[in-house]
Amino acid sequence: MNLEKQLEYLQIVNFKKVYRNLPTPVLVEKILENKEGILAHMGPIVVESGKYTGRSPKDKFIVKQDPSKDHIWWGKENQEISPQAFDNLYKKVVAYLQQKEIYIMDGYAGADPRYRLPIRVISTLAWQSLFARNMFIRELDPKKLENFEPGFTVIAAPEFKAIPEIDGTRSEVFVLLNFEKKIVLIGGSGYSGEIKKSVFSVMNYLMPLKGIMSMHASANLGKGGDVAIFFGLSGTGKTTLSSDPERFLIGDDEHGWSDDGVFNFEGGCYAKVINLSKDDEPLIYETTRKFGTILENVVIDKQTRRVDLFNDSITENTRASYPITYIPNALKEGIGPHPKNIIMLTYDAFGVLPPVSKLTTNQAMYHFISGYTAKVAGTEAGVEEPTAVFSTCFGAPFMVLPPTVYAKLLGEKIQKHNVNCWLVNTGLNGGPYGIGKRISISHTRAIIRAILSNELNDVEYEVLPIFNLRIPKNCPEVPQNILNPRQSWKDKDAYDNQLKKLALAFKKNLDSFGFEIDKDIIQAGPQI
Template sequence: MASFDLSQYGIHVNEIHRNTAVPVLYEIGLRKEPGTAISDVGALLVYSGEKTGRSPKDKRIVRSPESEKNIDWGDINIGLDQHTYMVNHERAIDYLNICERLFVVDAFAGWDPKYRIKVRIICTRAYHALFMQNMLIMPSAEELENFGEPDYVVFNGGGFPANSYTSEMTSKTSVDVHLERREIVILGTQYAGEMKKGIFGVMNYLMPLQGVLPMHCSANVGTEGDVTILFGLSGTGKTTLSADPKRKLIGDDEHCWTDEGTFNIEGGCYAKAINLSAESEPDIFNAIRFGTVLENVVYDKVTREVDYTDTSITQNTRASYPIHHIENVQVPCVAGHPKHVIFLTCDAFGVLPPVSKLSPEQASYHFISGYTAKVAGTEMGITEPQATFSACFGAAFMMWHPNTYAELLAEKIRRHEVTAWLVNTGWTGGAHGTGSRIKLKYTRAMIDAIHHGDFEGVDFTEDSAFGFQIPKSCPGVPDEVLVPENTWEDQQAYQATKAKLVGLFQENFKKFEAGVHAAIRAAGPKLP
């Protein structure tokens, strides 16, 4: 086969597959990668090995004079020196050089040509190549011919461990981002999501430099061109709720908001597959077919039928498919300015209302707070839901201080007269363990009501602690479900749990107070 040349990176492997046809990737994966199989509907069944989720504590950013002053260093953005980076880089190159075959994916991140970047993925598995061909925006034959030098290169040596004796390494896993060399090096994890989120992190650094807001959110658009963006961490319903048969999907996870409107960063979707069914999530269920990667799922060895309820490998089972597998999709994935911004949270305490309307100041407060519960399986070691605050609903991927993103959001909400909402997809009638998860059909009805303007004529009640406006009625939802207090049998326990949650919000926000506007500080919850 005509081989693609990677000698500029010190890689001298004879068999290199670039932007490979999907059937060819299937054939190589099935022949050469143990455990790979085809499901009864034609999806590629793959295993990521020991790591079945991201390893955020093993992510590093190289300290360089040009970018150092812009980065919010700390527990999330952990620094790495140039020398150690080069040790890991050489380790990855050495490993890639001993592989029988390599895969190259040359593609784009960002649907808007004005802002997109050219990305090159160099990896060792057909599974990883197919995953990234799904997740990035694939160039046409002409674009590929004129691709030139990429803006960023990902060296995925994940099949080989980092050396834990190397300084600053915390384990055998290492994901290193070098903004000046425009590279990402992956060692010691074959979880494909590290490549996708590595590129998202890079976009989160680059876009604010151009006055663009990068967002960890899903987005869709109605027949009138009205755009809704839904923020939320994994497990809050971001993918599920954006796949709405009544609206066109723009994307399920990563977007940018520019002076012209919104665009999707990705070319595909990466949906959680736990408990997936044709009844609850028909769009996602039907997207799983030939070309889809099904990660770490359990299946019947005879029929090849997948059991989406079986989480014996991981709670974080996933499906990766190109966006055109969704029937109702906006391609190119570009649209106008949002009319609604929805913050999705999964409140394990059962205190936040299923839907509430926020003032612009409250929107900024809740965006900076980024409250949810970490649901089992999203990260290694999380088995029980835990209350967590993740700034901008995606702190793990944000390189600047949260205020940078919050100010961009506030400015865009004001300029485009956007309505902000908080939607709780978590617990009702009590905290996790006592109450129950809010029914998906109720959440869908509330989001429909937002889109149809059904809340414009209804009465609202103000929450005594959080101050946001709770509608007293919603089509298709029992009235008592709307006000959390009414769903708890034990009122004393409700008040105590609410006080605890308010305290958690206040404690978390202390680290941001110095840098935010007084009106945003005042928009936080207070105990009456």
């Protein structure tokens, strides 16, 4: 089916002009011509997403219909919308597209050709087409590109706003996933992360049904051929620790784990760049100075055209979108063997978890389902206690199936491939918030090096009470007195109380799931 027939099938007709698979320089020209963004010093394009500078998770809906409805984990993360409501809103969006210029970018989600999903992104903005070109895997064969048949189509119309009372949405923003029609419909928000994460949600639905573990995680490859996977929520150091100049980057955010090994879902990176410095993150910093990079909601001096990565006046969620090839040590093919190590990162602001502990398979499944980190409440309200945050599977908003589906797959693959699993705390040590200090990045890097070089496999371990975590008694280049967190606290009773408090938070989180979790997994968690 040719492009015209494909668009007609989607009811996209009477458009003013269609631009398909434009190269980066031409897209940049269109962005400037349309006044969608401005060119910055060294060549990146700077754009603003408008009113919405982050995802709108409460505005994401999935069409509830057969057969997908029986697989989906319905609830606050996956809200339902009727097929009728989807169809009505869809008709309005395609009517809106009439007599407009539209941009089409074709590519793939999934670096492994055996499992990849052909993706087509249709947008009214040239810069979102460049975003899709950066983020998804490109088809380099002109003949295949010409005859491209999408497996899923994303239609993004940022300027079109829903009317909640009529359209059945929560607000003017909507992100609708229709697994039967293989369409993602986005409107009301110009934040490009909605495109990226909606496709990730699609992959999180499709891949596990094929026996492939989908992961919100980064991955890298050692020179000896060993793969490491890093799970972690925002602020835990996932991107920083996986971006190792001594190892090859497979990908920084989304991966699949098949019977053949690990593969990146993406062809690019969408890095948070607020307070990014050349010294701390040299590889990512350099991408903010390259032609073809999109700097989203980054402040720029319009006279000098220099950007200010430390300015959060638009948003703290400033982003850079760039092809993964802009990272010098990135694997272009985006594929690696089965992992040797899985590292689950947490920022524990309670200061009670060890800087590193070794996990059994059931413990790994428990901490994966929990997806724990912590944040400190605003001091403006006088609150000094940290708050426990749990995001199932380290990415709850994007997990379409029940968490137990992903956990079971993870457990099976860990056991089959004899993978070492670790919990690494990049948060506080030596006391609670206000007393304890953050574990230094140099010590955390030393821990990661020791894990990946197998230096922690044969050391002596001791057990942390309640959580039953195995703590190494020694780790190269890491002070011995910080490895057992209880020993680093002056007030041991206060430590014990804080440890119990965190354990109760874990238990309360699992009790809220509303479905049965395997008894062996529950027993691998903290026991009070």
